[in-house]
Amino acid sequence: MLAYLHIPFCDSKCHYCAFNSYDNKSPLKKAYMSAINDQLRFELEHRVIDTQSLTSLFIGGGTPSCIDAAWYEPFFALIAPYLSPNAEITTEANPHSATPSWLQTMRTLGVNRVSFGVQSFNAQKLAFLGRNHTPSTALRAVENAFKVGIENLSVDLMYATAHDTKALLDEDLRIACALPINHISAYALTLEENTPFFGRNDTLNPSEELARTFAASIVEAGFPQYEISNFGRYQSRHNTGYWLHENYMGIGAGAVGFFNDRRFYPPNQIETYFQNPLAKRTEILSTEELHVEKIFLGLRSNVGILTSILSPRERENAAILLQEKKLVTIGDRLFNLDYFLSDEIALFLTR
Ligand code: SF4
Known part of the structure; x- marks a missing residue:
């Protein structure tokens, strides 16, 4: 954590x-x-x-x-x-x-x-x-x-x-x-x-x-x-x-936290934060949202993505990207070869 x-x-x-x-x-x-x-x-x-x-x-x-x-x-x-x-x-x-x-x-x-x-x-x-x-x-x-x-x-x-x-x-x-x-x-x-x-x-x-x-x-x-x-x-x-999508604790005004499938948002305004430093809005992320986040984060970095989490449709898209040498497989993970294109690659993969 x-x-x-x-x-x-x-x-x-x-x-x-x-x-x-x-x-x-x-x-x-x-x-x-x-x-x-x-x-x-x-x-x-x-x-x-x-x-x-x-x-x-x-x-x-x-x-x-x-x-x-x-x-x-x-x-x-x-x-x-x-x-x-x-x-x-x-x-x-x-x-x-x-x-x-x-x-x-x-x-x-x-x-x-x-x-x-x-x-x-x-x-x-x-x-x-x-x-x-x-x-x-x-x-x-x-x-x-x-x-x-x-x-x-x-x-x-x-x-x-x-x-x-x-x-x-x-x-x-x-x-x-x-x-x-x-x-x-x-x-x-x-x-x-x-x-x-x-x-x-x-x-x-x-x-x-x-x-x-x-x-x-x-x-x-x-x-x-x-x-x-x-x-x-x-x-x-x-x-x-x-x-890697690890859990994180956010402390302070506007410091977002993340725990399993939830994200926590304390108020940005210092004065509002003072009124109750424990208050925060909670967002519950769906399985699909967490999955897409993992793909975007993995492709922006050398963390990559576990091939086993991909759906059959995403595997077909990954095969195209591998053929075009936009991605590479090392062990059980896929890695992006061009970080400047990471968002475009993630969109193609998840389309
Ligand atoms: S005002 Fe400047 S120093 Fe302060 S957070 Fe923004 S970029 Fe950083």
Whole structure:
């Protein structure tokens, strides 16, 4: 089982961001860090979670590094007995707030992986995206994480922005590769409703060729691709758990949870979450919905899909895809050979 903690605060809002995060609710931080403990206590008891059974904890946001590291201590004290001895404990962090002392305290609490929201090392591109750090701040933050002894470090890089050229992306990758990291997440910019970028036609570079070249360069640089957006010599246990459809506990405002055939949705709004941190909407997934999800997740990643779960019709479609060399069979699983086409392949397979 996996655990996810959501921190819905940011110091400023990036121009493209539709995540559940707020840059104007800092006075609520302290009470929020208390409410998550109420929810965690309930979840641990109510779901009858065995001690040492959580293989991963992921603190995401938002910006986890905009919360004082000491304020995580009660949360870690509660969850520690339930973490397996080798649990992957990841926190996301933004370069300007992940100070050496923040990183040091998080490491002391048990964090062994940090995923930095870098996006680029180009000052103009960072300003265009509305990021509040500079290239040198990003370099220092990653180096500081390494210095305090956090083993697994990742940086997010963004592509498909109007600023991107092959030269710029090559340079972003060159700088990233000189850092002590073992993982890169590369995301395409997308235009989301209710963001300053939405509806603008001067923000994207939708070149598929550029995207494919960038992905190929990351692999060539020594970071094998294991999902459409994820590359690494180290492959995140948490990510892989999601794609394997493992159960996960969601803690915090808007932190979705999943248990067997149910998905749980707490309210996104911090103020509503405060009223009752235990309240959530439940969605019951049908066998068919779970089956389709398994196929989509498996084809987006190196998890693949068990051939035995396919219906006779899907097996016929898989035979066509195998013949066209879009899929390959290894052992009892089918694997996708082109992650950029994963959704199209999944649609064909399940039609
Ligand atoms: S730091 Fe991340 S979560 Fe916060 S506004 Fe920027 S993209 Fe969104």
